[in-house]
Amino acid sequence: MTSRPGGRSARVREAVLDAVYAELIHRGYLGMTVENVADRAGVHKTTVYRRWGTVDVLIADALDHTRETDWPVPDTGTIEGDLTAIATEIADTFTDPERRQVPAAIVAAALQSTRALQAKQAFYTARHTEAAKVVTRAVERGELxxxxxxxxxxxxxxxxxxxxxFVSGEPVDRTTAERAVQSALAAARTGLL
Amino acid sequence: MTSRPGGRSARVREAVLDAVYAELIHRGYLGMTVENVADRAGVHKTTVYRRWGTVDVLIADALDHTRETDWPVPDTGTIEGDLTAIATEIADTFTDPERRQVPAAIVAAALQSTRALQAKQAFYTARHTEAAKVVTRAVERGELxxxxxxxxxxxxxxxxxxxxxFVSGEPVDRTTAERAVQSALAAARTGLL
Structure with missing residues (x-):
């Protein structure tokens, strides 16, 4: 019946979770509804309600799915370059009015739903572990x-x-990103971490 | 009619905003309703609806009110002591399952309501300005x-x-508080800030 791995169920999940991100970017967390996600995914809304139930569970499952996909760990040759790449990616995401909707929705959902909180924790644990490789390599190179x-x-x-x-509500840009890297590196270089 | 400054309107506000904090601690953000706040404050619910309208506006106004009250700036004699007092206050708040409801609700409300977002920004601007005094004094003492x-x-x-x-979902305690202080001070001592 299908040539794609995982079959119909996996295809439905893929379509629905793609729609979650598209709806978040298009309408934001507050404007998002299960119906709109189903419409955009081309899936009957009762299917989405039965499998996911709420917007917060949809966001949590989308985050699980993203966690399972590869994130390209920077490898610029220096710890400063690698950490700057990581910090700049964060700053660029949050200066983009559409892309910033995704992490903002994740934090909002995690404050409202245990399922979303668990997905967020698993996501950041996974990304921290990946990102930590740039530090391990820097230690091996004798940089830290x-x-x-x-x-x-x-x-x-x-x-x-x-x-x-999320806390003070102040803007971020590449300058704040670089400043964050320099401060963190200063602490690391003193041997404090 | 009244011997208290501000009169009836100010008394109603005080009672309602006290009830906001009590309800947050008692039920958390998700369990909080305008009706419960009105009940606890002993104020008719239509009065609360007319003046505040939603839970998010109640939280925002409570935060404005807190911002207007004095926050005791630490003055231990050393920058390390002062910053440790500030960081420990944060860690202690978030290790208390009741007290942590308040800042969590503020962050949640700010992700849902522009009025709450503005209250949160004004609050942290005010607290940063107060807390910055400990650094100014340390610079004057030649510590930084x-x-x-x-x-x-x-x-x-x-x-x-x-x-x-709010992001990685990892626990905080006094050790993480002290670590945060040491890292921040290490960056400051290099002359980087």
Missing amino acids: PPQTDPLELVRLTCAPLYYRI | PPQTDPLELVRLTCAPLYYRI
Whole structure:
């Protein structure tokens, strides 16, 4: 009946989760409904209700799906270059009024739904682990003290950007991204992490 | 008719906003309703609906009210002591299952309502400005380089805690608070901020 791996169920999931991201970008978290996601995916809305139930579960499953896909770990040759690539990706996402809808919806959903909270935690655990590779390589190259905690340096690089976005409500740009990298590296170079 | 300053309208606001915090601690953001706030405040629900309208506006007004009240700026005699007091206050709030409901609701409301977003930004602008005094005093004491940006050191101190709470979903405690202070101070001491 089908030549695609996973069959009809996997195809439906793929179509629905693509529609989740498209709807988030198009309407934002508050404007998103199960019906609109079903319409955009070309799937009957009762199918979507039965399988996912709510917008928050749709967002959680979309995030699980994204977590399972590869994220290209930067490899510029220097820790400063790699962390700048990571921080710049965050800053660029949040300066784009459409793309920023996705992480904003994830944080909002996680504050309303345990399922979404778990998906968010699993997502960031996975991405931290991936991103930590740039620190491990830097330690191997002798760029950073051997005891540096890779996860902590990743957190310190990202934290000032997310703090502005979700807490203080201040803008982020490439300058704030570079500043976050320099501050995190300064702490790492003292051997503190 | 009344001996209290501000009169009846101010008394109603005070009672309602106290009830907002009590309801947040008791039921959390998702369980909070305008009716429950009115009941707890002993105010007719139509009065609350007419003046505030939604839960998000109630939360925003409660935050405005808190912003207007004094926050005791730490003054321990050292920058490390002052920043540790600030970071510990954040960590202690978020390790308390009841008290953590308040900032979580503020972040959630700000993702859903422009009025709440503006209240949140005004709140953090005010608190950053207050907290920055500890850095200014440290610079005057010669503890930190003269060019240190007070606001940036405050942000760097708070950011790793809020990042764990709202983004990665990792726990915070006094150890993570102290680690955040040490990392922020390391960056400041290099003259980078």
